[in-house]
Amino acid sequence: MSDLYLSMGRKEGAAGSLYWPIRFTNTSTTSCALRGYPGVSVLDTAHHQIGPAATRSGRSYGTVTLAPAHSASAVVRTTNGPIGGPCQRTGTYLRVYPPASHTATLIPAPWTSCSGVFQVGPVNVEGAF
Template sequence: MFASARGTAGALAAAVLGLTAAGAAWSATPPAHAAATRASTAVRTCTTSDLYLSMGHKEGAAGSLYWSIRFTNTSTTGCSLRGYPGVSVLDTAHHQIGPAATHSGSPYGTVTLAPAQSAAAIARTTNGPVGGPCLRTGTYLRIYPPASHTAVLVPAPWKTCSGVFQVGPVNTQGNF
């Protein structure tokens, strides 16, 4: 069901800019020997047991509120993340408040994390009731890392406003 976050606070979304991760890219029609090499060197997908999830600081800009969700590889081997995490807001009884976050639509690639490396996805809502009301404040964010069916509950007082709740893809640039 739920795994627990092993901490509460991460670095500011801007701190993600200094992190390094390598993306894997292959040509559309690799030679036969390249396919064999790729199969033997493919990096496995990160699971929730490989990751420590934490929240960075909230930042406001242009009527929006942004909050980074940090994914840190705590395993002893490299693993990769690709795409968007699933994110929803829960109350103290673990009931969902409002709909889950929609995807920002930003392009994404594969992020490979060596042990102790981090990447982040950015969650966004409006900075107050701009064009619509705010929902009640949740206690946790339920986060499914990309390609995972197991969620992590991270303590995070989140309030969705104006019907806007989006999440960007996992990346190392701090982009939404």
């Protein structure tokens, strides 16, 4: 998993939700496989967790094989503002554990979970939640 580079894609809003893909890019010279959901939580500047970790979207998944220099993503979602509940304070980082990994990466990402909604989808190449 040390040959994975994690970064954030482009935020998108739709139907009262905010979606932001976490990109997993293979930086090695051989293919790698990812399967399942990453672990994701929001951290403040002191690396303390804000609120609960993301729950899984429930979408089915398969194994994603990444050739060198190719990417897949897992999409995180919250509501677009306090719809039906308050927002947490905005975090500075997302702490991401790739599927089947016990090593986290901190990605600079201003994220605010609202209305008790913080979900993550499985790693996939379709950009699906």
